[in-house]
Amino acid sequence: MIGLPLVYLIAGAMFAAFAGLSLGDRANRKRFGNAAFWGLVAVSFLLGDHLGDLGNGLLVLALALLAGTGQLGVGAPDTTSPDERQDLARRLGLRLFLPALVIPVVTLVGTFVLKAATLHGQPLVEAKNATLIALALAAILAALLAQMMFRQPPVAALQEGRRLMDLVGWAALLPQMLAALGAVFAAAGVGKTIGDLAVAWTPVDSRFAVVAAYCLGMAGFTILMGNAFAAFPVMTAGIALPLVIGRFGGDPAVVCAIGMLSGFCGTLLTPLAANFNLVPAALLQLKDRYGVIRAQAPTAVLLLIVNMVLMYALAFRA
Amino acid sequence: MLTLLGVAVIVLGFALRFNPLLVVVAAALTAGLAAGLSPVEVIEAFGKAFNTNRYVTIAWLVLPAVGVLERCGLQERARLTIQALKGASAGRILLAYLLLRQLTAALGLTSVAGQAQTVRPLVAPMAEAAAETAGPVADADRERIRAMSAATDNVGLFFGEDIFMAIGSILLIVGFLDQSGITVEPLHLSVWAIPTAIAAFIVHGARLLLFDRRLAPTTEARP
Numbered sequence: 431m432i433g434l435p436l437v438y439l440i441a442g443a444m445f446a447a448f449a450g451l452s453l454g455d456r457a458n459r460k461r462f463g464n465a466a467f468w469g470l471v472a473v474s475f476l477l478g479d480h481l482g483d484l485g486n487g488l489l490v491l492a493l494a495l496l497a498g499t500g501q502l503g504v505g506a507p508d509t510t511s512p513d514e515r516q517d518l519a520r521r522l523g524l525r526l527f528l529p530a531l532v533i534p535v536v537t538l539v540g541t542f543v544l545k546a547a548t549l550h551g552q553p554l555v556e557a558k559n560a561t562l563i564a565l566a567l568a569a570i571l572a573a574l575l576a577q578m579m580f581r582q583p584p585v586a587a588l589q590e591g592r593r594l595m596d597l598v599g600w601a602a603l604l605p606q607m608l609a610a611l612g613a614v615f616a617a618a619g620v621g622k623t624i625g626d627l628a629v630a631w632t633p634v635d636s637r638f639a640v641v642a643a644y645c646l647g648m649a650g651f652t653i654l655m656g657n658a659f660a661a662f663p664v665m666t667a668g669i670a671l672p673l674v675i676g677r678f679g680g681d682p683a684v685v686c687a688i689g690m691l692s693g694f695c696g697t698l699l700t701p702l703a704a705n706f707n708l709v710p711a712a713l714l715q716l717k718d719r720y721g722v723i724r725a726q727a728p729t730a731v732l733l734l735i736v737n738m739v740l741m742y743a744l745a746f747r748a
Numbered sequence: 749m750l751t752l753l754g755v756a757v758i759v760l761g762f763a764l765r766f767n768p769l770l771v772v773v774a775a776a777l778t779a780g781l782a783a784g785l786s787p788v789e790v791i792e793a794f795g796k797a798f799n800t801n802r803y804v805t806i807a808w809l810v811l812p813a814v815g816v817l818e819r820c821g822l823q824e825r826a827r828l829t830i831q832a833l834k835g836a837s838a839g840r841i842l843l844a845y846l847l848l849r850q851l852t853a854a855l856g857l858t859s860v861a862g863q864a865q866t867v868r869p870l871v872a873p874m875a876e877a878a879a880e881t882a883g884p885v886a887d888a889d890r891e892r893i894r895a896m897s898a899a900t901d902n903v904g905l906f907f908g909e910d911i912f913m914a915i916g917s918i919l920l921i922v923g924f925l926d927q928s929g930i931t932v933e934p935l936h937l938s939v940w941a942i943p944t945a946i947a948a949f950i951v952h953g954a955r956l957l958l959f960d961r962r963l964a965p966t967t968e969a970r971p
Contacts, residue, residue, distance in 0.1 A: 611797075624752070
């Protein structure tokens with residue numbers, strides 16, 4: 431059965447290639463730092479299951495130290511000039527969009543096909559990871575197709591991948607680091623402590639007050655923990671079940687659905703949701719690390735107010 | 749209560765703009781030590797969790813494909829396509845993308861678009877090109893257009909996906925309520941995600957159309 435190990439092998443190979451190509455990039459003053467950083471990521475993907483918990487922990491420390499002491503530069507692989515790109519864009523025309531469409535289409539079709547596929551009566555892939563496997567497949571197919579259709583040199587895809595990876599830099603690892611932090615926080619009981627505080631501060635005397643406390647609590651907890659999924663069980667057990675639903679008779683489906691969406695408003699506001707908020711800022715080369723959060727903050731705040739009004743209006747219809 | 753120091757480290761570290769990877773490690777150590785773990789135990793716990801969460805970093809597998817297409821002029825092609833459109837503006841392009849992203853996410857197609865696959869190579873260049881049809885765009889505005897492109901992808905995704913019954917957050921709610929002795933159908937939860945989804949389209953859509961007005965004077969002021 432094909433599962434995550436194969437995808438990790440592919441990712442490990444890609445990061446190993448990034449590390450090797452970084453090492454040979456004399457234009458980058460910090461090439462050893464880049465090679466070490468992407469090399470460690472490759473080690474994590476290829477050997478992570480054999481390193482042991484302490485080994486993996488030390489690997490993470492090394493990654494953080496490399497990033498924190500400014501050892502990462504931006505590589506300068508040979509690429510096309512803006513003028514060449516302009517010419518290529520005119521010459522290749524709409525065909526350029528074809529490989530770009532391969533990624534979503536193959537991911538989509540692949541997810542359904544892989545989930546249903548069997549080999550000797552056994553499922554071909556792990557159903558819960560079908561989307562990730564399809565995405566990996568789609569990414570490779572799109573890169574190969576683009577290289578063949580537009581006759582690019584063989585290392586072009588990896589060199590161009592490295593160019594983009596260096597632009598993102600350490601931010602590429604931040605979502606995974608934050609997910610790991612979430613696990614440590616959970617083990618230390620951080621979420622429960624914050625939940626207890628929120629519950630202690632909740633006014634219990636009016637319907638609107640408990641609705642507002644639940645929505646604000648979901649958003650606030652999400653801002654502190656970076657993840658609405660972590661906030662939901664704590665806030666719902668603390669405020670929604672006993673008060674909004676228990677005492678005032680709110681409809682659980684309405685309360686929980688809108689409560690979760692209030693948490694999403696918090697996700698739009700926090701740098702801890704790095705893959706949504708900080709990584710795009712790096713990908714788009716914004717000068718302000720928090721530029722994306724600034725752009726979505728008014729939407730998030732207005733929607734949080736809307737959510738409180740909607741919950742108040744819709745949850746107590748009976 | 750001491751474990752909250754971990755949260756304080758995160759908040760301060762991000763506010764003072766230290767390197768986030770260092771901040772995260774420092775926060776983990778603080779929270780772990782405050783909870784009575786030894787330093788080695790914290791590092792072990794962190795390493796274990798890092799290893800099990802490797803799937804988060806898989807998304808970068810799309811970079812070689814995106815990179816080689818950029819090398820062949822994909823961003824420029826996206827610009828040319830928009831320049832041929834009459835009446836295109838940054839706000840209107842992003843409004844169309846918002847609708848598309850919300851609708852596809854509502855059908856469960858959350859991974860057909862994203863910051864690396866669509867926003868960087870297609871949406872942001874298209875929005876910039878649309879703004880350029882009205883005149884030269886200042887660097888500060890270019891930044892704001894890019895940031896708004898990324899923001900629009902997030903808003904569309906977050907307030908579309910919960911309309912799909914089998915999405916992670918809906919399943920989490922069903923499971924949690926079930927443990928608490930309350931039975932809720934996934935369909936009921938996804939139906940009640942629709943009012944907020946509509947509100948998100950109206951609120952963010954209106955902001956996008958106003959965004960055009962904010963861009964307009966600066967672009968017209970330049971020759």
